[in-house]
Amino acid sequence: MEKQGQQxxxxxxxxxxxxxxxxxxxxxxxxxKRVSYGYLIVSKGAKKVFKITDCIGxxxxxxxxxxxxxxxxxxxxxxxxxxxxxxxxxxxxxxxxMSNLLFNNRLAPLITQTIVxxxxxxxxxxxxxxxxxxxxPDTYTVVGSGTEVxxxxxxxxxxxxMTMEEAKDLVTRAIKSAVSRxxxxxxxxxxxxxxxxxxxxxxxxx
Amino acid sequence: MSIFAAPGxxxxxxxxxxxxxxxxxxxxxxxxxxxxxxxxxxxCSEGVVIGAEENVEPLEEEEYSWKIFKIDxxxxxxxxxxxxxxxxxxxxxxxxxxxxxxxxxxxIDVEVITKRICDIKQLYTQHAGVRxxxxxxxxxxxxxxxxxxFGTHPxxxxxxxxxxxxxxxxxxxxxxxxxxxxxxxxxxxxxxxAVKCLAKALEARQxxxxxxxAVIPSETKKMEILSNSKIESYVKELGxxx
Numbered sequence: 001m002e003k004q005g006q007q008x009x010x011x012x013x014x015x016x017x018x019x020x021x022x023x024x025x026x027x028x029x030x031x032x033k034r035v036s037y038g039y040l041i042v043s044k045g046a047k048k049v050f051k052i053t054d055c056i057g058x059x060x061x062x063x064x065x066x067x068x069x070x071x072x073x074x075x076x077x078x079x080x081x082x083x084x085x086x087x088x089x090x091x092x093x094x095x096x097x098m099s100n101l102l103f104n105n106r107l108a109p110l111i112t113q114t115i116v117x118x119x120x121x122x123x124x125x126x127x128x129x130x131x132x133x134x135x136x137p138d139t140y141t142v143v144g145s146g147t148e149v150x151x152x153x154x155x156x157x158x159x160x161x162m163t164m165e166e167a168k169d170l171v172t173r174a175i176k177s178a179v180s181r182x183x184x185x186x187x188x189x190x191x192x193x194x195x196x197x198x199x200x201x202x203x204x205x206x
Numbered sequence: 207m208s209i210f211a212a213p214g215x216x217x218x219x220x221x222x223x224x225x226x227x228x229x230x231x232x233x234x235x236x237x238x239x240x241x242x243x244x245x246x247x248x249x250c251s252e253g254v255v256i257g258a259e260e261n262v263e264p265l266e267e268e269e270y271s272w273k274i275f276k277i278d279x280x281x282x283x284x285x286x287x288x289x290x291x292x293x294x295x296x297x298x299x300x301x302x303x304x305x306x307x308x309x310x311x312x313x314i315d316v317e318v319i320t321k322r323i324c325d326i327k328q329l330y331t332q333h334a335g336v337r338x339x340x341x342x343x344x345x346x347x348x349x350x351x352x353x354x355x356f357g358t359h360p361x362x363x364x365x366x367x368x369x370x371x372x373x374x375x376x377x378x379x380x381x382x383x384x385x386x387x388x389x390x391x392x393x394x395x396x397x398x399x400a401v402k403c404l405a406k407a408l409e410a411r412q413x414x415x416x417x418x419x420a421v422i423p424s425e426t427k428k429m430e431i432l433s434n435s436k437i438e439s440y441v442k443e444l445g446x447x448x
Contacts, residue, residue, distance in 0.1 A: 081310075085318055087351065089310075096311035121350070135311070 011038050013111060015184020016048055016061035017146030017175050019154060020115035020126040022139045023167035026195035027117040027124045029059040030171045032146070032179055033188040033203075044187040052078055055199060056094050056118030057192040061144030062131075066110035074098045091118040095127035095135050102133030113143035119196045146178030146185040153177045164193055172204070179206070221334050232331050235338040235360035238287055244375035244407045245273060245284035247344040247355040248383070248400055249368055252393040253423040254346040254353045257400040258284045259375065259408055260418045268434055271418050278303035280313050280427045281347035282420045286373040287360070288340040295323050295339060313427075316347040316354040320364045328362030342372045348427045375407025382406060393423055397432070401440040415441045 005013040018031040031048035034041060049059045050071040058074070060067035077097050081089045089097075095116040102110060109131045117126035128136045128143065140158050142151045153174035162170070172189060179186045191202040223229060243259040258273035275283050275292075277299045285292035302322045306314035323343065330338050338360045346355045357372060358364040369387045371379035382403050391399065397419060405415040419432040 084321075085315055087315075090312065090350075093310035093312055097309065100309060 011036075013063060014042070015145030015182060017142065017150050017178035017182060017185040018048060018059045018061045018113075018115060018144045019142050019150060019171045019174055020059055020117045020128070020138075020140065021154065021158065021162075021167045021171055022117070022124045022126055022160075023162040023164055024160070025124075025164040025167075026119050026193065027057075027126055028164065028167045028171050029057050029115060029117050029126075029192040029194070030168075030175060030189055031059050031061070031144075032175055032185045033190060034184065034186045035064055036184050041187075047190055049190040049192045049201075050075075051192065051199060051201070052094060052116075053082070053088060053118070055088070055120065055194055055196070056091055056116065057194055057199060058098070059115045059117070059143075059192065060112050061114075062112035063110070067112045067114070070098065070101060070110050070112055070114070073101055088120065090120045090122065091116065091125050092120075092127065092135075092137075094118070095129065099129055099133035099135045102129060102131065106132050115141055115143060118194050124194070142174065142178075144185070146175070146182035149181045150174040150178040164195065168193065221332060229331060229361075232338050232361050235287075235340045238340045239342045239360060239372060240374065240376070242286035242342075242373045243273065244371055244373035244379055244404060245286045245342075245344055246371040246379055246383075246400060246403055247284065247346040247357070247367065247369065248387070248396050249346065249353040249355045250389075250391045250393060250396040251353065251424070252396070253348060253421055253425075254282070254355055255393070255396045255400045255419065255421050256282045256284045256344060256346045256355075257404050257417055257419045258286075259373070259404055259413070259416070261413070261416045262434075269431075271431070274418050274420050274431065276420075276429050277319060277345070277347075278313060279429060280349060280422060281316055281319060281345060282422055282429045283346070284344045284420075286342050291339045292341040292343065295326065295341065295343060298326060299323050299345075313349060315349045315351060316345050316356060317351075317366070319347075320345045320356040320358060324358050324362045324364045326362075327358065327360060331361055344370060344372065346422065347429075348422050348424050353422075353424060371403070371407075375404070375410065378407045378410050379403040393421060397421055398440055398443070401437060402444055405441055405444060 014035045021028045035043040035046040114129045157170045188205040245258040247256045260273045355367045357370040369383040404417045
């Protein structure tokens with residue numbers, strides 16, 4: 001029997017190791033940069049971490065096309081929201097918007113797991129969304145094929161009182177551990193570091 | 207032909223401007239609203255108060271209100287003009303409030319409700335074969351941005367207020383509010399001011415002080431309609447203070 005996500009023994013869903021962590025100063029979103037189909041690495045420089053607003057971002061695992069479409073659409077709706085309502089959208093509402101898009105596509109789902117994270121008036125928060133659009137708030141989470149390895153590292157080292165720098169180190173360790181054991185993850189890490197002052201993007205090449 | 211057209215020539219269809227740039231049907235709707243029973247909305251840091259002149263007939267159910275409606279837990283509205291027109295807009299506002307919860311997972315902003323309702327009102331000043339809504343609504347509530355009061359017109363314009371009034375007694379009430387409104391009033395004082403204003407507006411037209419008042423405290427963000435006995439006690443207090 002074929003495994004899910006396979007066709008003729010060919011794996012058509014790329015893997016990923018994508019991490020989201022809430023810390024004292026804000027939120028760290030990160031993902032490695034590999035895209036692979038079966039035994040071929042299609043790209044060593046893919047971006048799976050996205051900016052949505054100045055203080056909300058998303059990090060994804062799954063089909064790259066689907067995550068790009070999803071994030072662009074959410075970005076459009078979020079921009080319309082802030083123009084219409086006259087204030088920036090909350091992280092929860094942005095996550096809920098994405099959840100609605102995913103749920104509306106449930107008969108032909110977008111193959112993505114997404115972590116939406118950011119800082120708003122209520123502070124820093126992250127939400128995990130599955131393929132059909134469930135919205136689950138969390139303080140740290142991992143999605144993608146490298147989850148089993150990475151989550152152990154994050155769980156062991158996580159503290160709520162972490163600074164941004166400590167959280168970034170923890171996330172780096174977690175992704176590096178996953179990269180060394182998960183064949184579908186690798187080639188570098190993209191970070192999105194979000195504080196209430198704003199957001200910075202960083203890239204680490206292996 | 208005179209530059210200033212007399213009403214009658216350009217008020218058959220609302221979509222037609224008169225030569226001096228007026229939409230008579232919309233102005234007539236405003237006139238209707240200006241003759242209705244007074245409504246008011248006041249905000250303070252502790253919450254919002256919304257009130258309306260409302261005479262309850264002896265055989266009418268006491269707790270029933272034709273003037274004040276709950277839109278959502280955190281938003282109240284008062285209407286002046288055609289009640290039947292208002293019902294349609296109130297029902298729609300309630301749908302928008304629930305729909306916002308489904309889409310954004312948070313209570314709707316008062317301004318957003320106001321804007322949506324005014325979008326509908328505006329449509330009815332431009333489309334052919336319809337008449338404008340003969341109703342002004344004051345929306346008041348407590349949302350993420352704080353305590354908010356908005357006044358709307360049949361034309362579809364809206365504005366944010368610290369305190370506002372519409373209907374037959376609006377000039378009396380707005381005059382009083384300008385004198386007596388203070389930024390630092392608490393909710394109790396604000397409620398008393400609302401009662402005082404409405405009583406005065408009624409008195410000016412030789413009517414008894416009958417009214418409905420609703421408050422939304424910032425603390426609970428939940429609308430409460432004041433009991434008639436509570437309002438009566440405020441009115442009595444007012445009489446004693448004179």
